[in-house]
Amino acid sequence: MPQKKPVVVVTRKLPDVIETRMMELFDTRLNLxxxxxxxAELIEAVKTADVLVPTITDRIDAAVLSQAGPNLKLIANFGTGVDNIDLATARQRSITITNTPGVLTEDTADMTMALILAVPRRLAEGERLLRSEKWNGWSPTHMLGHRIWGKRLGVIGMGRIGQAVARRAKAFGMSIHYHNRKRLHPELEAELEATYWESLDQMLARMDVVTIHCPHTPATFHLLSARRLALLQPHSYVINTSRGEIVDENALTRMLGRGELAGAGLDVFEHEPAVNPKLLGLDNVVLLPHLGSATIESRIDMGEKVIINIKTFADGHNPPDRVLASMF
Structure with a gap:
């Protein structure tokens, strides 16, 4: 007899090519x-699914997982981060978790570099000026920004994305500094020409631009707290393409409004999709709607990883992108 196809519930619309392939391989329930x-709908999904495919905006917490049916054995997250899932509860219920690492690196690093360029050079502000038809022509002192060549970049979290950003920033003539849980291998550190700071506080006080690339965990919630933001120099810029919860958004907004920081480039927000209204009124920030990995190529690559993880698991093997027990 042919093997029964697993029931796969997908919580959001995915690229057509991915949904088509899922329909061929699995008993797939789509969100068209x-x-x-x-x-309530997430609870219904975990009651009926063998495999749940959520995205980073779906809160798969203990209340949802407590209602899971006996057949739910895999949550194949469509995203790199897994902070949307209660990992401890999933482990207690013997539910395997997978994610989609690696495929977002270059796109997110590109977006980060775009913000590093855009904020000091006031690109969004200039674009708004043109659209409002208030530009009166070039002058020597009009809308002066700051060059990034020769500036010090502080990278918080030197994983795949942090390293990719460092390589780009190095090509733009920036001096690379980083804080990480573990120091990089000396050869990689030499390749990136990166200076390691064991103390995050000491690094922050000396940087011109700070960019965030660590995951959101209980330990990194408000890692950039009001106290740490106050360590930054008034000419400094903050870039965040990781998770909004890592920054105390209210404190950041206050400092930007008072001129205590030069500017910020934010692709993520603490209470997404809500954005602090005071942020929206500031000219010295560039705000993007979580576009870091938003390329066609990235979304297809993510979907292919989800399919491989499900297929491998259904065949009785450990999926390649299993979130290990040590991460719980």
Whole structure:
């Protein structure tokens, strides 16, 4: 007899090519309207699914997982981060978790570098000026920004994305500094020409631009707290393409409004999709709607990883992108 196809519930609309392949391989339930599922709908999904495919905006917490049916054995997250899932509860219920690492690196690093360029050079501000038809022509002192060549870049979290950003920034003539849980191998550190700072506080006080690339965990919640933001120099810029919860957004907004920081480039927000209204009124920030990995290529690569993880698991093997027990 042919093996029964696993019931796969997908919470959001994925690229057509990925959904088509999923329909061929699995008993797939799609969300064609692309409407975020309510908590009640997520609970219904975990009751009926063998495999759940959520995205980073789906809160798969203990209340949801406590209602999971006996057949739910895999949550194949469509995203690199897994902070949207209660990992401890999943482990207690013997549910395997996978993610989609690696495929977002270059796109997110590109977006980060775009913000590092855009904020000091006031690109978004200039674009708004043109659209408002208030530009009166070039002058020697009009809308002066700051060059990034020769500036010090502080990278918080030197994983795949942090390293990719460092390589780009190095090509733009920036001096690379970093803080990480573990120091990089000397050869990699030499390749990146990166200076390691064991103390995050000491690094922050000396940087011109700070960019965030660590995951959101209980340990990194408000890692850039009001106290740490106050360590930055008034000419410094903050870039965040990681997770909004890592920065105390209220404190950052206050400092930007008072001129205590030069500017910020934010692709993520603490209470997404809500954005602090005071941020929206500031000219010295560039705000993007979580576009870091938003390329066609990235989304297809993510979907292919999800399919491989499900297929491998269904065949009785450990999926390649399993989130290991040590991470719980």
């Amino acid at each position: 309207e692309d409407k975020p599922l309510s908590k």
